[in-house]
Amino acid sequence: MYKEHPNLKEPKNPNVPIWRYMDFTKFVSLLDKQALFFTRADKLGDPFEGSIPKFYGKPWPEDDKGRFPSHVFKNISEYRIFLTKCTIINCWHLNEIESAAMWRLYLKSNEGIAIQSTFGRLKGCLVDEEDEILIGEVEYIDYERGWIPTYLDIYPFVYKRKSFEHEKELRAIVQTFHHNKDGTINYKKSRFDDGAYIKVSLNTLIDKIYIAPTSSKWIYKLIKSTVKKYGLNKEVVQSSLDEKPVY
Numbered sequence: 001m002y003k004e005h006p007n008l009k010e011p012k013n014p015n016v017p018i019w020r021y022m023d024f025t026k027f028v029s030l031l032d033k034q035a036l037f038f039t040r041a042d043k044l045g046d047p048f049e050g051s052i053p054k055f056y057g058k059p060w061p062e063d064d065k066g067r068f069p070s071h072v073f074k075n076i077s078e079y080r081i082f083l084t085k086c087t088i089i090n091c092w093h094l095n096e097i098e099s100a101a102m103w104r105l106y107l108k109s110n111e112g113i114a115i116q117s118t119f120g121r122l123k124g125c126l127v128d129e130e131d132e133i134l135i136g137e138v139e140y141i142d143y144e145r146g147w148i149p150t151y152l153d154i155y156p157f158v159y160k161r162k163s164f165e166h167e168k169e170l171r172a173i174v175q176t177f178h179h180n181k182d183g184t185i186n187y188k189k190s191r192f193d194d195g196a197y198i199k200v201s202l203n204t205l206i207d208k209i210y211i212a213p214t215s216s217k218w219i220y221k222l223i224k225s226t227v228k229k230y231g232l233n234k235e236v237v238q239s240s241l242d243e244k245p246v247y
Helices: 024-033 076-084 100-106 119-125 162-167 217-229
Strands: 017-022 035-040 087-094 113-118 134-137 139-141 159-161 169-175 195-199 208-211 235-238
Touching: 017 024, 017 100, 024 035, 024 113, 024 217, 035 169, 087 195, 113 119, 119 134, 119 169, 139 162, 159 162, 169 195, 208 217, 217 235
Parallel strands: 139 159, 208 235
Antiparallel strands: 017 087, 017 113, 035 087, 035 195, 087 169, 113 208, 134 169
């Protein structure tokens, strides 16, 4: 279930459009499972995922000794690496309009799809009651000289390097630990493998469904048929980015 976090940056306008680009297989999986896949942070492909700026250093700050399992982890780096295995993330692109750059980045064939939603719809669609789901805009910093509020817990997962600034990313995040039978945290085991499916209301989440600009008519018809088969009454739109200009 969505939970507001007082220190995460969220869009001020709940109706701001957000986009999730995917291939046809992932789209069908979304419909079939009625769930968004949250990828484990260390599986996202960015080696800086969940890391901290250099100025924090590696030892435990004196003020934090005794607050965290320093008997398990030798330094901050070990603890942060552990947290990447306990954190799962679902990523969206913040933009008023569809992005040609995002189509190029995520389109592996002519069968690409973009789900158009809004920040408000994303908050409202999260019906899973097992986990608390936080949402925050990613801020882009220089990891050589940059600063974040704290190296602990959720904050490093809403910061990325400036080279990713084109992504304009909004993240839904779950951070939870694997517990032993007695309720204590198991610091040797992650609760997740590659990630986890989080149940959503698709009728709430989806505003429109966009088909890649290079898609053939038969793909457009197939996707319309698939959407109807799963009982969704949502508009399917062929992207107009490849329309010929008028001279």
